[in-house]
Amino acid sequence: MEQELIDKLVTKNDKKIIFLILDGLGGLPQTPGGQTELEAARTPNLDRLAASGTCGLLDPVGYGITPGSGPAHFALFGYDPVAYNVGRGLLSAAGLDFPITEGDLYMRANFATVDAQGLITDRRAGRLATEKNEAICRQLQENIRLSSGTQAFFRTEKEHRALVALRGGDFCEEIAETDPQKTGLAPLLPVELAPQAKKTAAIMRELTEKINNALKNEEAANTILLRGYAAYRRFPSMTERFGLQPLAIASYPMYKGIAKLLGMELASATQTVEEEIQALQNNYRDHDFFFVHIKYTDSRGEDGQFAEKVQVIEKIDALIPDICALNPDVLVVTGDHSTPAVLSGHSWHPVPVLLSAATSLPDTAASFGERACITGGLGRMPMKYLLGVALAHAGKLQKFGA
Amino acid sequence: MEQELIDKLVTKNDKKIIFLILDGLGGLPQTPGGQTELEAARTPNLDRLAASGTCGLLDPVGYGITPGSGPAHFALFGYDPVAYNVGRGLLSAAGLDFPITEGDLYMRANFATVDAQGLITDRRAGRLATEKNEAICRQLQENIRLSSGTQAFFRTEKEHRALVALRGGDFCEEIAETDPQKTGLAPLLPVELAPQAKKTAAIMRELTEKINNALKNEEAANTILLRGYAAYRRFPSMTERFGLQPLAIASYPMYKGIAKLLGMELASATQTVEEEIQALQNNYRDHDFFFVHIKYTDSRGEDGQFAEKVQVIEKIDALIPDICALNPDVLVVTGDHSTPAVLSGHSWHPVPVLLSAATSLPDTAASFGERACITGGLGRMPMKYLLGVALAHAGKLQKFGA
Numbered sequence: 001m002e003q004e005l006i007d008k009l010v011t012k013n014d015k016k017i018i019f020l021i022l023d024g025l026g027g028l029p030q031t032p033g034g035q036t037e038l039e040a041a042r043t044p045n046l047d048r049l050a051a052s053g054t055c056g057l058l059d060p061v062g063y064g065i066t067p068g069s070g071p072a073h074f075a076l077f078g079y080d081p082v083a084y085n086v087g088r089g090l091l092s093a094a095g096l097d098f099p100i101t102e103g104d105l106y107m108r109a110n111f112a113t114v115d116a117q118g119l120i121t122d123r124r125a126g127r128l129a130t131e132k133n134e135a136i137c138r139q140l141q142e143n144i145r146l147s148s149g150t151q152a153f154f155r156t157e158k159e160h161r162a163l164v165a166l167r168g169g170d171f172c173e174e175i176a177e178t179d180p181q182k183t184g185l186a187p188l189l190p191v192e193l194a195p196q197a198k199k200t201a202a203i204m205r206e207l208t209e210k211i212n213n214a215l216k217n218e219e220a221a222n223t224i225l226l227r228g229y230a231a232y233r234r235f236p237s238m239t240e241r242f243g244l245q246p247l248a249i250a251s252y253p254m255y256k257g258i259a260k261l262l263g264m265e266l267a268s269a270t271q272t273v274e275e276e277i278q279a280l281q282n283n284y285r286d287h288d289f290f291f292v293h294i295k296y297t298d299s300r301g302e303d304g305q306f307a308e309k310v311q312v313i314e315k316i317d318a319l320i321p322d323i324c325a326l327n328p329d330v331l332v333v334t335g336d337h338s339t340p341a342v343l344s345g346h347s348w349h350p351v352p353v354l355l356s357a358a359t360s361l362p363d364t365a366a367s368f369g370e371r372a373c374i375t376g377g378l379g380r381m382p383m384k385y386l387l388g389v390a391l392a393h394a395g396k397l398q399k400f401g402a
Numbered sequence: 403m404e405q406e407l408i409d410k411l412v413t414k415n416d417k418k419i420i421f422l423i424l425d426g427l428g429g430l431p432q433t434p435g436g437q438t439e440l441e442a443a444r445t446p447n448l449d450r451l452a453a454s455g456t457c458g459l460l461d462p463v464g465y466g467i468t469p470g471s472g473p474a475h476f477a478l479f480g481y482d483p484v485a486y487n488v489g490r491g492l493l494s495a496a497g498l499d500f501p502i503t504e505g506d507l508y509m510r511a512n513f514a515t516v517d518a519q520g521l522i523t524d525r526r527a528g529r530l531a532t533e534k535n536e537a538i539c540r541q542l543q544e545n546i547r548l549s550s551g552t553q554a555f556f557r558t559e560k561e562h563r564a565l566v567a568l569r570g571g572d573f574c575e576e577i578a579e580t581d582p583q584k585t586g587l588a589p590l591l592p593v594e595l596a597p598q599a600k601k602t603a604a605i606m607r608e609l610t611e612k613i614n615n616a617l618k619n620e621e622a623a624n625t626i627l628l629r630g631y632a633a634y635r636r637f638p639s640m641t642e643r644f645g646l647q648p649l650a651i652a653s654y655p656m657y658k659g660i661a662k663l664l665g666m667e668l669a670s671a672t673q674t675v676e677e678e679i680q681a682l683q684n685n686y687r688d689h690d691f692f693f694v695h696i697k698y699t700d701s702r703g704e705d706g707q708f709a710e711k712v713q714v715i716e717k718i719d720a721l722i723p724d725i726c727a728l729n730p731d732v733l734v735v736t737g738d739h740s741t742p743a744v745l746s747g748h749s750w751h752p753v754p755v756l757l758s759a760a761t762s763l764p765d766t767a768a769s770f771g772e773r774a775c776i777t778g779g780l781g782r783m784p785m786k787y788l789l790g791v792a793l794a795h796a797g798k799l800q801k802f803g804a
Contacts, residue, residue: 005464005484052434359742361430361438361751363776377752377773379782381465388466392750399748400463401470401483402490402510402630 006078006388006397012243015329015394018280018290021076022316023069023255024298025335026351026370028342030306037297037306037341038352039369041313045320046333046354046368053331053356055365056378058386060337066348072336073258077238077291078387086261087173087230092163094257096155100232105171105200108228109154109162110179111136111221112187120183125221128160132220137162144210150203164226166207171231172197175204179225187225237263238289242391245286249279250293259291277319284326292323301339309341330393331356332386333368350380357393408480408790408799414645417731417796420682420692423478424718425471425657426700427737428753428772430744432708439699439708439743440754441771443715447722448735448756448770455733455758457767458780460788462739468750474738475660479640479693480789486637488663489575490630494565496659498557502634507573507602510630511556511564512581513538513623514589522585527623530562534622539564546612552605566628568609573633574599577606581627589627639665640691644793647688651681652695661693679721686728703741711743732759732795734788735770752782759795 027037034040060067061081070091071081089106098106111125111133137154144152146166153165174194178187190204208224215222238244240263248259249267256266265287267279276292284290294316300309323331334353337346352373354365363377374380378389391397429439436442462469463483472493473483491508500508513527513535539556546554548568555567576596580589592606610626617624640646642665650661651669658668667689669681678694686692696718702711725733736755739748754775756767765779776782780791793799 005467009467359430359745359749359751361772362435363773375777377459377776379459379776381782385465388464389750390466392466392468397466397468397750399468399470401473401487402493 007241009397010243011398017330018328020292020333022294022297022335024301024339026338026349028340037309041310043317045317049356050354050368051366053354054360055354055373055376057350057373057380058353058383059350060383064348066346067337075383088228090230095253102234104232105166106230107164107226109164110225111160114223118186124160172200173229173231177227244289246289247287248291249276252295255293298339301341304344306341330390409643411799412645413800419732419792420730422694422735424696424699424737426703426741428740430742439711443712445719447719451758452756452770453768455756456762457756457775457778459752459775459782460755460785462785466750468748469739477785489632492632496663497655504636506634507568508632509566509628511566512627513562516625520588526562574602575631575633579629646691648691649689650693651678654697657695700741703743706746708743732792
């Protein structure tokens with residue numbers, strides 16, 4: 001509810017806010033008594049910002065909850081990650097630049113293989129070649145015709161992964177996923193999980209039957225597994241909610257997709273971190289909120305590469321002066337969640353954050369790290385409130401009440 | 403909801419709680435690396451209380467939200483500041499000692515001037531002399547007669563500000579404010595903002611037309627601008643909710659008004675801080691909750707006077723021994739919100755608090771200041787929960803559950 005309150009207090013000005021998001025930033029020591037990735041990294045520039053700014057620890061979704069990238073980013077942008085929890089299908093559609101349309105039903109699909117008895121032999125069809133995936137999607141797009149005017153769309157993601165979209169129907173996403181998550185079992189039926197999903201379930205049964213029929217002689221992948229259903233209803237954009245003109249600078253499709261769902265403009269293609277900073281500089285005049293997404297901290301964490309994650313952090317630190325040279329009114333550096341290399345995956349640990357602004361009260365956190373941030377002035381803060389604090393420091397919120 | 407829980411756990415005893423509220427206490431350094439007003443002030447008595455008590459940082463309404471005095475005080479007294487957000491008109495009525503009656507509609511009014519075309523030339527009528535305001539209010543009170551049995555009341559506040567009250571009607575406050583907030587524009591019409599406000603809007607149109615007609619030859623102020631609508635529904639008092647017999651000691655009308663809305667008794671007229679402490683001593687036997695309001699910290703902050711705000715804090719510190727001599731069971735010292743002198747206004751920064759009681763666990767905060775309070779045992783706490791903690795330390799809350 002505080003979020004709706006903030007929406008009502010928004011006032012526009014020219015002040016600029018940068019959110020530098022190091023994906024999976026939070027970490028853990030590699031050995032007992034050791035330092036985390038962020039603590040181990042030599043980060044003179046981030047340390048300086050931490051010393052002059054206000055620090056804290058963010059909980060992306062809630063105490064003890066390990067977030068996926070979707071909820072973690074929604075929270076970063078001031079959207080309640082539980083209320084706005086969206087199926088993976090929608091994030092895939094957005095990431096693929098599919099023309100997202102209100103009322104569509106989006107699904108994440110895996111091409112897979114079944115034996116003569118119809119039991120799954122490989123849930124990923126041997127990590128199918130992407131070109132083969134594209135050929136299959138073209139074939140399905142040409143041949144699958146559903147009754148009652150529902151249109152089906154098939155789009156390749158990568159390897160065995162694809163997007164399936166349905167359009168033209170009053171869809172309900174309360175449908176059972178068809179991936180049994182194990183080999184040796186048959187794909188599950190897309191039955192309704194709520195009475196109001198009965199019509200959607202019938203369409204889904206027709207869809208899976210027709211797909212299986214079309215693929216029955218396809219050796220590489222003779223079935224499909226569906227999950228991550230998302231019946232899309234339009235979200236209020238960051239412009240509508242906060243009066244911002246936001247720009248997203250990201251290299252990975254999913255983060256671009258999330259940004260687009262929230263009404264951000266996308267900077268043109270960037271791959272390296274240096275290109276991202278270049279894009280920030282080039283577009284700085286035309287926007288007032290900048291989401292700069294660094295993927296590689298998370299990637300190295302996911303791969304369990306402690307030293308390499310440290311290196312990515314140090315590389316970003318070296319680019320901080322270029323960002324500061326723009327003189328943003330508010331600079332926030334944080335992650336969307338923790339990805340400790342020792343866990344090789346997302347975790348529930350709170351995420352260090354620093355906020356630097358002329359109006360921030362420096363606290364005792366004199367360096368940027370998990371343990372320093374515990375003593376920070378932002379305290380232990382739910383991530384969804386961070387944007388409001390940034391808006392306040394940018395003078396973009398009016399007083400509440402008389 | 404936690405608050406309703408506290409209401410159910412209340413038990414009465416004779417223990418006494420003092421809330422010493424230094425309005426706008428929280429601050430910011432005047433120069434980078436400097437101290438805040440509270441940190442810069444020499445406060446040996448407050449430091450001693452901070453060292454032996456428990457400290458923390460309070461968020462009056464929410465992260466990033468700058469509160470007005472109304473919501474900030476409601477939160478201090480354990481009332482959710484969003485649920486109990488009241489229009490400025492009601493605070494004005496309470497502050498003026500107007501006989502507040504359930505069902506009334508209260509409005510804040512500015513007398514203003516319009517030119518021959520009806521466009522506003524001065525939204526404050528040249529900060530009208532208060533005597534002139536009184537003469538106009540008398541004239542309106544004698545001449546304005548509304549149809550359908552609605553009574554209108556006009557009361558002078560100060561300079562160009564007045565209270566307008568309507569009585570006898572089923573009022574709805576969802577009406578457009580008539581102040582366009584700019585000169586060169588005509589006053590806005592008090593149109594309904596919700597269907598159920600249609601009847602109220604019709605009465606408001608009649609009211610503004612008749613006022614404008616009555617003032618049309620009044621050179622000093624020939625129109626009125628209305629805002630801060632509040633249709634009054636009675637609040638549960640602090641006696642009903644918490645079993646307290648509260649006394650308010652305040653010198654400014656608005657704070658007296660807020661106290662009265664929550665069922666506090668008012669100490670007789672006090673102007674200086676010394677008179678307020680005297681009133682505390684004189685009434686100490688007859689109450690068990692004391693709201694002592696110090697306005698001048700906020701006033702100096704609003705005026706941007708850092709050194710003068712420091713002086714007010716030091717002056718209060720010198721009076722702390724007199725308060726401690728009363729041996730209160732719980733002494734809380736905090737502000738309602740922050741008013742950093744460098745910002746010359748209310749801000750969203752959390753407010754330092756100290757709570758001193760025999761049962762408080764001393765933390766590492768060894769002096770009373772924003773940065774010391776970050777490390778305090780109360781942590782970063784929503785202000786609306788403070789009263790519950792004070793009740794607990796006073797033994798006024800029973801155990802929850804078996």
